[in-house]
Amino acid sequence: xxxxxxxxxxxxxxxxxxxxxxxxxxxxxxxxxxxxxxxxxxxxxxxxxxxxxxxxxxxxxxxxxxxxxxxxxxxxxxxxxxxxxxxxxxxxxxxxxxxxxxxxxxxxxxxxxxxxxxxxxxxxxxxxxxxxxxxxxxxxxxxxxxxxxxxxxxxxxxxxxxxxxxxxxxxxxxxxxxxxxxxxxxxxxxxxxxxxxxxxxxxxxxxxxxxxxxxxxxxxxxxxxxxxxxxxxxxxxxxxxxxxxxxxxxxxxxxxxxxxxxxxxxxxxxxxxxxxxxxxxxxxxxxxxxxxxxxxxxxxxxxxxxxxxxxxxxxxxxxxxxxxxxxxxxxxxxxxxxxxxxxxxxxxxxxxxxxxxxxxxxxxxxxxxxxxxxxxxxxxxxxxxxxxxxxxxxxxxxxxxxxxxxxxxxxxxxxxxxxxxxxxxxxxxxxxxxxxxxxxxxxxxxxxxxxxxxxxxxxxxxxxxxxxxxxxxxxxxxxxxxxxxxxxxxxxxxxxxxxxxxxxxxxxxxxxxxxxxxxxx
Amino acid sequence: xxxxxxxxxxxxxxxxxxxxxxxxxxxxxxxxxxxxxxxxxxxxxxxxxxxxxxxxxxxxxxxxxxxxxxxxxxxxxxxxxxxxxxxxxxxxxxxxxxxxxxxxxxxxxxxxxxxxxxxxxxxxxxxxxxxxxxxxxxxxxxxxxxxxxxxxxxxxxxxxxxxxxxxxxxxxxxxxxxxxxxxxxxxxxxxxxxxxxxxxxxxxxxxxxxxxxxxxxxxxxxxxxxxxxxxxxxxxxxxxxxxxxxxxxxxxxxxxxxxxxxxxxxxxxxxxxxxxxxxxxxxxxxxxxxxxxxxxxxxxxxxxxxxxxxxxxxxxxxxxxxxxxxxxxxxxxxxxxxxxxxxxxxxxxxxxxxxxxxxxxxxxxxxxxxxxxxxxxxxxxxxxxxxxxxxxxxxxxxxxxxxxxxxxxxxxx
Numbered sequence: 001x002x003x004x005x006x007x008x009x010x011x012x013x014x015x016x017x018x019x020x021x022x023x024x025x026x027x028x029x030x031x032x033x034x035x036x037x038x039x040x041x042x043x044x045x046x047x048x049x050x051x052x053x054x055x056x057x058x059x060x061x062x063x064x065x066x067x068x069x070x071x072x073x074x075x076x077x078x079x080x081x082x083x084x085x086x087x088x089x090x091x092x093x094x095x096x097x098x099x100x101x102x103x104x105x106x107x108x109x110x111x112x113x114x115x116x117x118x119x120x121x122x123x124x125x126x127x128x129x130x131x132x133x134x135x136x137x138x139x140x141x142x143x144x145x146x147x148x149x150x151x152x153x154x155x156x157x158x159x160x161x162x163x164x165x166x167x168x169x170x171x172x173x174x175x176x177x178x179x180x181x182x183x184x185x186x187x188x189x190x191x192x193x194x195x196x197x198x199x200x201x202x203x204x205x206x207x208x209x210x211x212x213x214x215x216x217x218x219x220x221x222x223x224x225x226x227x228x229x230x231x232x233x234x235x236x237x238x239x240x241x242x243x244x245x246x247x248x249x250x251x252x253x254x255x256x257x258x259x260x261x262x263x264x265x266x267x268x269x270x271x272x273x274x275x276x277x278x279x280x281x282x283x284x285x286x287x288x289x290x291x292x293x294x295x296x297x298x299x300x301x302x303x304x305x306x307x308x309x310x311x312x313x314x315x316x317x318x319x320x321x322x323x324x325x326x327x328x329x330x331x332x333x334x335x336x337x338x339x340x341x342x343x344x345x346x347x348x349x350x351x352x353x354x355x356x357x358x359x360x361x362x363x364x365x366x367x368x369x370x371x372x373x374x375x376x377x378x379x380x381x382x383x384x385x386x387x388x389x390x391x392x393x394x395x396x397x398x399x400x401x402x403x404x405x406x407x408x409x410x411x412x413x414x415x416x417x418x419x420x421x422x423x424x425x426x427x428x429x430x431x432x433x434x435x436x437x438x439x440x441x442x443x444x445x446x447x448x449x450x451x452x453x454x455x456x457x458x459x460x461x462x463x464x465x466x467x468x469x470x471x472x473x474x475x476x477x478x479x480x481x482x483x484x485x486x487x488x489x490x491x492x493x494x495x496x497x498x499x500x501x502x503x504x505x506x507x508x509x510x511x512x513x514x515x516x517x518x519x520x521x
Numbered sequence: 522x523x524x525x526x527x528x529x530x531x532x533x534x535x536x537x538x539x540x541x542x543x544x545x546x547x548x549x550x551x552x553x554x555x556x557x558x559x560x561x562x563x564x565x566x567x568x569x570x571x572x573x574x575x576x577x578x579x580x581x582x583x584x585x586x587x588x589x590x591x592x593x594x595x596x597x598x599x600x601x602x603x604x605x606x607x608x609x610x611x612x613x614x615x616x617x618x619x620x621x622x623x624x625x626x627x628x629x630x631x632x633x634x635x636x637x638x639x640x641x642x643x644x645x646x647x648x649x650x651x652x653x654x655x656x657x658x659x660x661x662x663x664x665x666x667x668x669x670x671x672x673x674x675x676x677x678x679x680x681x682x683x684x685x686x687x688x689x690x691x692x693x694x695x696x697x698x699x700x701x702x703x704x705x706x707x708x709x710x711x712x713x714x715x716x717x718x719x720x721x722x723x724x725x726x727x728x729x730x731x732x733x734x735x736x737x738x739x740x741x742x743x744x745x746x747x748x749x750x751x752x753x754x755x756x757x758x759x760x761x762x763x764x765x766x767x768x769x770x771x772x773x774x775x776x777x778x779x780x781x782x783x784x785x786x787x788x789x790x791x792x793x794x795x796x797x798x799x800x801x802x803x804x805x806x807x808x809x810x811x812x813x814x815x816x817x818x819x820x821x822x823x824x825x826x827x828x829x830x831x832x833x834x835x836x837x838x839x840x841x842x843x844x845x846x847x848x849x850x851x852x853x854x855x856x857x858x859x860x861x862x863x864x865x866x867x868x869x870x871x872x873x874x875x876x877x878x879x880x881x882x883x884x885x886x887x888x889x890x891x892x893x894x895x896x897x898x899x900x901x902x903x904x905x906x907x908x909x910x911x912x913x914x915x916x917x918x919x920x921x922x923x924x925x926x927x928x929x930x931x932x933x934x
Contacts, residue, residue: 102685224745344568350769
């Protein structure tokens with residue numbers, strides 16, 4: 001290992017000797033126009049001066065200041081020092097050096113080159129990624145040296161790709177051929193882009209490039225299908241969450257509740273209130289989202305119970321009146337929230353574990369927030385099924401829906417069961433609101449955009465069947481996402497609606513039609 | 522008897538009033554107030570953008586009343602809420618003109634709402650100030666357009682993306698909300714890109730409904746579109762609160778501005794106020810004003826706004842500036858015309874000049890559009906824009922775009 005270090009230093013030595021004087025001469029360029037800044041950054045990155053990393057990092061983080069006379073200052077927390085020099089300085093009158101995308105891209109490449117040998121594995125990975133994106137001849141010796149030392153397989157793979165990309169950009173034809181086959185052996189969209197980019201400049205290698213791109217495409221096809229499937233399931237999970245509560249209130253009880261969307265919205269606002277309430281309690285603040293789940297359930301369930309006892313129970317068996325009444329109540333809830341919280345959207349922040357992308361095996365990329373919502377929706381479904389199948393309450397609920405009079409004769413207080421069932425369904429809607437607050441805007445109108453979809457899922461899946469709701473939601477989600485690339489977002493939705501209408505014509509009871517006496521009610 | 526008592530009292534009261542008049546400043550309460558209609562959505566999907574414009578008009582009526590009103594009369598705002606509901610815009614416009622009898626109206630954000638009220642303003646000869654950038658292809662004698670036409674925003678922005686500083690984009694993804702402004706703008710942009718040698722194969726175009734929240738498929742397709750070996754950029758005409766989940770998805774899928782920059786035409790400081798902008802650093806917006814402009818007029822604007830709204834951290838944005846410029850121009854024109862009658866004020870509007878917070882002097886031309894500077898800003902971590910490019914002068918609006926073939930025979934300017 002030390003021998004390799006020496007080798008690297010030897011490689012860099014001639015650069016370094018030149019660098020010492022050149023370094024300071026270059027610095028004023030960092031405060032120039034964007035084009036000059038970008039050039040200066042690139043040259044500083046290759047000089048090999050040990051001070052370069054510090055100043056480039058400061059520029060990238062907005063910690064490099066310039067005085068009106070053009071001298072540079074470095075800010076480190078509260079401390080401000082002159083650069084170069086290091087004497088303490090006063091930041092008065094100095095303002096941060098501004099950069100744009102062009103400079104930022106140059107900085108990424110330069111800093112990447114400088115941290116290829118960092119002791120921190122995550123930093124080396126990021127460096128390999130950065131160098132991959134800024135392909136240039138001067139990367140080749142650096143990458144070769146870094147590869148010789150690297151032991152982590154994933155980073156090695158990235159570095160090899162970066163090396164191939166740089167060789168393809170600036171190398172001999174033989175080296176280019178090797179690079180093409182190295183890139184073609186990967187299954188990365190970036191490698192594919194690099195190959196296509198090189199095609200115009202290397203007409204002699206056209207055939208090899210085509211073959212490599214085709215090889216990548218074959219591998220990517222499966223991944224893309226998996227990603228589309230995930231997107232569909234993710235949309236399906238959102239539909240499932242929104243429809244699950246309705247599957248209880250509409251499916252089991254037969255109440256057409258147009259205020260269902262508003263219970264979802266109340267759940268989202270509960271999330272917002274929890275977040276604000278726990279903001280100043282450091283111990284609980286990171287848990288505001290999980291804590292919002294029971295809170296949203298209780299809030300929505302309480303509203304649901306009040307609505308059932310106060311209004312809906314007087315209208316059992318009169319669907320049209322129920323529809324109009326619940327629609328009106330929905331508008332009242334919406335307006336009440338608008339008065340209480342304002343018409344503006346409320347910001348619900350996502351915890352860190354719900355941001356960014358997760359790489360699954362075979363390079364399938366899924367966004368974390370969607371993945372969690374998918375998992376969450378399945379958990380909520382299982383809990384709902386368990387509550388209906390395994391608890392005393394579930395048993396009474398099923399008994400009342402199957403035969404109210406006999407259930408009553410057996411000593412079940414049917415009125416109480418009705419209220420609890422409706423509260424249960426509304427509570428699930430509230431839970432859906434917690435999940436939706438992570439992917440949609442928390443506004444008084446949140447519920448309206450989901451109510452149609454919810455009914456669609458329940459009717460399509462089969463009224464009264466939770467399995468139907470699951471299958472219905474997932475089918476609609478996947479079909480929607482498969483159609484989207486061909487038809488566009490707006491038309492895809494139209495197609496799905498038309499398809500459901502045709503389906504309901506043929507099978508009015510939906511996918512999972514209930515059989516027997518229950519279906520006749 | 523009673524009649525004569527009444528007249529005598531009235532005469533005394535009038536005399537008293539006349540006597541006290543010089544002692545206080547010209548009384549605003551005497552004449553009937555001048556009414557200013559405010560037609561902005563305060564609820565629904567556009568409330569995120571339009572609520573601040575209502576507040577701007579209210580601030581400006583305060584400002585003019587503080588200076589003694591207009592023509593010696595108080596200026597009074599009449600606020601209605603068309604609730605992001607396009608047909609309701611037309612109803613509310615009619616209500617403002619026929620029931621409240623307003624002298625002028627400030628309002629609308631989306632082009633579909635403007636198209637909805639346009640026949641009402643023309644039929645009843647009202648006057649509307651429209652403060653938002655739009656697609657052009659319109660010139661009503663009853664509307665003054667204080668936002669940008671495509672040549673004052675969209676085209677310079679795309680030129681910037683194709684230039685060295687913008688990353689030399691060779692492939693463009695046009696993403697928009699599904700209504701008239703994005704579709705027309707993208708039609709103009711497509712013709713412009715074609716004229717610059719970018720073929721249709723290198724242009725992607727997708728539309729989504731208002732309030733769209735599931736962006737995963739589209740962002741993934743943009744990523745794939747960008748993987749064809751040519752530098753790619755996104756041009757976004759997404760409007761309203763759909764921007765929040767869109768930018769969240771960009772951040773989550775790790776699209777960095779250095780790789781695929783996006784430029785937005787409807788996202789300003791106000792819209793960014795509700796988003797964590799750290800993953801978005803470097804993404805662009807094109808406007809004719811940014812809050813970060815350094816000019817004395819802008820400092821006054823900021824101070825006035827924050828004092829009015831009583832929040833030292835509230836932001837300003839381009840349509841607010843356009844509202845302010847329009848309001849000031851209207852007061853100048855009314856003062857010059859000596860009346861609020863629509864036809865007289867319209868004639869007085871032409872050639873009005875205002876020193877705008879953008880640091881430029883803007884002039885109203887006979888085509889009912891302003892000359893405006895163009896600025897391009899990059900999102901910073903604090904939600905403000907770093908101005909990376911701007912035109913040296915204010916440029917005139919081409920509301921009839923030369924990139925739309927049907928306009929070839931039309932008189933320009």
